[in-house]
Amino acid sequence: MKVFIAGGRGRVGSLLADNLEAKGIEVVSGGLEDGIDVISGKGLTEALAGVDTIVNVLNTPRFDAEGAISFFEGAINNLTAEGERAGVRHHIVLSIVGVGQGDASEVGYYLGKVAQEKAVRSASIPATIIRATQFQSYIPVLIDQHTVDGKVIAPRSFVQPVELDEVIELLAEAATTLEPGSEVEIAGPDRFYHDDLFRATLADRGDDREVVTVDAEGAPDVMVPRGAYRTGTVRYPITGIPTV
Numbered sequence: 001m002k003v004f005i006a007g008g009r010g011r012v013g014s015l016l017a018d019n020l021e022a023k024g025i026e027v028v029s030g031g032l033e034d035g036i037d038v039i040s041g042k043g044l045t046e047a048l049a050g051v052d053t054i055v056n057v058l059n060t061p062r063f064d065a066e067g068a069i070s071f072f073e074g075a076i077n078n079l080t081a082e083g084e085r086a087g088v089r090h091h092i093v094l095s096i097v098g099v100g101q102g103d104a105s106e107v108g109y110y111l112g113k114v115a116q117e118k119a120v121r122s123a124s125i126p127a128t129i130i131r132a133t134q135f136q137s138y139i140p141v142l143i144d145q146h147t148v149d150g151k152v153i154a155p156r157s158f159v160q161p162v163e164l165d166e167v168i169e170l171l172a173e174a175a176t177t178l179e180p181g182s183e184v185e186i187a188g189p190d191r192f193y194h195d196d197l198f199r200a201t202l203a204d205r206g207d208d209r210e211v212v213t214v215d216a217e218g219a220p221d222v223m224v225p226r227g228a229y230r231t232g233t234v235r236y237p238i239t240g241i242p243t244v
């Protein structure tokens with residue numbers, strides 16, 4: 001079996017490559033550093049030769065709707081066109097729990113993820129969509145993204161962070177054993193409010209930024225699974241945060 005990881009040298013991609021290689025699976029890394037550009041198509045034909053499965057863990061720094069949509073959708077279209085020619089049988093995409101719902105429907109980057117899901121669902125290569133909640137290790141980055149003029153603006157809405165290794169294992173499982181066509185969500189074992197999680201994380205890091213709680217606009221459960229999901233077993237590394 002040969003797996004092409006689109007974004008194979010990124011945070012998720014490099015861990016997934018290690019995981020699959022440890023299972024004896026041949027991996028081709030598809031990133032800019034590998035000389036492959038999924039947007040211009042450079043290097044794709046050669047890289048996809050003999051590939052059975054694409055795992056798409058690409059990312060873009062573009063957070064505006066136009067940039068994110070054109071990146072995520074364009075990548076699916078190019079991977080589908082070249083993948084079909086190469087006889088690829090399964091295209092797995094990593095998305096985010098809650099994109100396209102409630103408040104999250106207004107966020108430019110999330111609109112890119114919605115476009116990505118839609119494009120792969122309607123593409124000719126059978127697809128699987130894995131949706132993860134925020135990675136636990138990503139919470140400090142999320143706090144920075146919520147910081148305005150030195151204060152952290154935190155909604156009183158739910159967050160259920162998951163350990164990245166457990167997402168990697170699910171992606172590996174999808175690549176090796178899952179039949180195409182499913183949509184699977186994964187979240188961590190505990191659900192918190194954003195503001196509580198942010199305060200505890202900052203305190204643990206000795207960061208004295210003030211956290212300002214703001215009401216959740218709409219339903220508080222937008223960014224956590226609302227239906228069946230796989231529950232990670234690894235708890236958030238800080239104890240004592242109230243759970244919901």
Ligand SMILES: NC(=O)c1ccc[n+]([C@@H]2O[C@H](COP(=O)([O-])OP(=O)(O)OC[C@H]3O[C@@H](n4cnc5c(N)ncnc54)[C@H](OP(=O)(O)O)[C@@H]3O)[C@@H](O)[C@H]2O)c1
Pocket residue numbers: 006007008009010011012013030031032033034036037038039040057058059060094095096097113131132133134135138
């Ligand atoms: N952060 C979270 O909590 C979270 C939760 C759920 C889902 N996700 C999803 O996880 C996915 C992966 O995130 P990540 O943090 O691993 O991203 P990352 O570290 O930024 O890696 C992104 C990869 O995409 C590659 N790439 C970018 N533009 C490319 C192009 N034109 N052609 C080929 N490769 C290109 C980069 O290649 P180079 O390194 O060579 O530039 C890099 O390997 C994202 O889609 C994100 O939405 C994240």
